[in-house]
Amino acid sequence: MSEVVTGVGVLSAVSVGLTVLLLVAEAIFATYGECEIDINKGERTFKVTGGGSLLRTLAGQKLFLPSGCGGRGSCGTCKCKVLDGGGPVLPTELPYLNPEERRTGIRLACQLKVKENVRIEIPADLLSVREFQAVTERITPLTHDIRGLRFRLPEGETVRFKAGQFVNLVSKPYGDVTEPTSRAYSISSAPADNRALELVIRLVPNGLVTTWVFNHLKEGETATLIGPYGEFFLRDSAREIIFIAGGSGLAPIRSIVLDMIERGITHRPATFFFGAVKLRDLYYVEEFQAIAAKHPWFRFKPALSGDETGHPWERGLITDVVARSYGTLDNHEAYLCGSPGMIGACVKVLTGKGLPENLVFYDKFS
């Protein structure tokens, strides 16, 4: 018995001793005092306590660079331009930087530690990235596995985003899920509707965030949204537009179309191909039909790949419907949103008809 007690005692003593030693070492060595971070040449500056990674330090100031892996240096999405104060490029960053990026001072924000004053450049859009504590105003079942959510921003706050961009929705802990988790969802409302954000969410079996949305989130509760992010938005040109979406991929297209109406863009013909399997998978149909009836530049073409009959829509896979709707694509631009499989197949069809790949824009859900 006494052997057990001494064993446990000594082991605990060793652990406590080493922990104290580590804490002392951290207090002495891992502090870098107050550092100033300067963003976009003075557009915004703030003072922070050094020692943390640039990504976490910026997040502490409510400035959120996109990050897929959460700061483990395994995705390379938190790139930003460091003008000075970043120190040399670390070996852990090299795999994610091409020679051009290495030359121009692009760094991974999650690897770089703030040890002195740092001057960085980030896309101006990111300065508008914010965290919102929004109230869940309305949850609308759109199909058997898709819901529309409307979040109202806190009193007096507005959001600025480009139609087509996405936000991260952060789930609260529930059941066995102890950590808040965030996933990206495209905004489906128009930028003009700037006191609220609407999302379209499809239930993913065993999905951490979608399960929370479907089983736990209630109207009236607050939810955390971070954004806006993304490079999926309407490009300025005179080309004819092809929109293709499947499932919840309709969301950003809806935002873009509503925004075109708002901004009075009438000189560009646009056709929206919305792919689904069965009639029960279609939603927002009346809304898009009404838009098509009122605005001659817009055409709405849902397509069902299932074997149901007695509906007025196109039949067949969305790729086949698109293929038979166009000849050569010489003055077009395509915006796709859906599953990676659907996008891949559509890109093949479109480029096969002569559309250059750089005129095909998409968001891939994976």
Place this chain on the structure above:
Amino acid sequence: MDVQAISPLVIFVAAITTNNILLTNFLGMCSFLAISNDLGSSLGLGAAVTFVSLCTAPLNWIVYHWLLVPFHLEYLQYIVFILVIAAFTQIVEMMIERLSTPLYLTLGIFLPLITVNCCIFGCALFLVIRGYTFLQSVAYGAGCGAGWALAIVALAGLRERMRKRSKVVPELEGPGIALILTGFMAMAFVGFSGIVRIN
């Protein structure tokens, strides 16, 4: 043979040659295979292993003889040695990062990799099993690390040279050919036997 009578210098030389921890005991193979692709990195990792094993060998000797032996807790050596090694590497990493950026870039980034390196842990266990004195432990720790560094640098040199000059069967590329080379190196090191003898 009385172990404690062996000169520390003999132990140091033996730990590098006849008793090379990697080539005779095959300890520390994971990072040995993973980092031996590139000569520069293997030099950095070799230096880091040498430094850590040089420091943790006497540290573990002290913990074992002054703490575990008096309390008759020798059976806790595995867990205690691992704790000591992990804490030491972490503190050293912090110090290096703070004090010297060039040193951090060449050596510091490898320290987290060797927190759980078998070579360093094996070194701590061997010095207990063989009943070394404090001074012998210092020599053994330095020798173990240096021997490991020698082996990885040699392998990295061979692999770099092979990439330029020889055609490896595709099925054997990577770890396959590295293991074969390690086998040849181990056989070559048998040639050292007879120079010194420590067990």
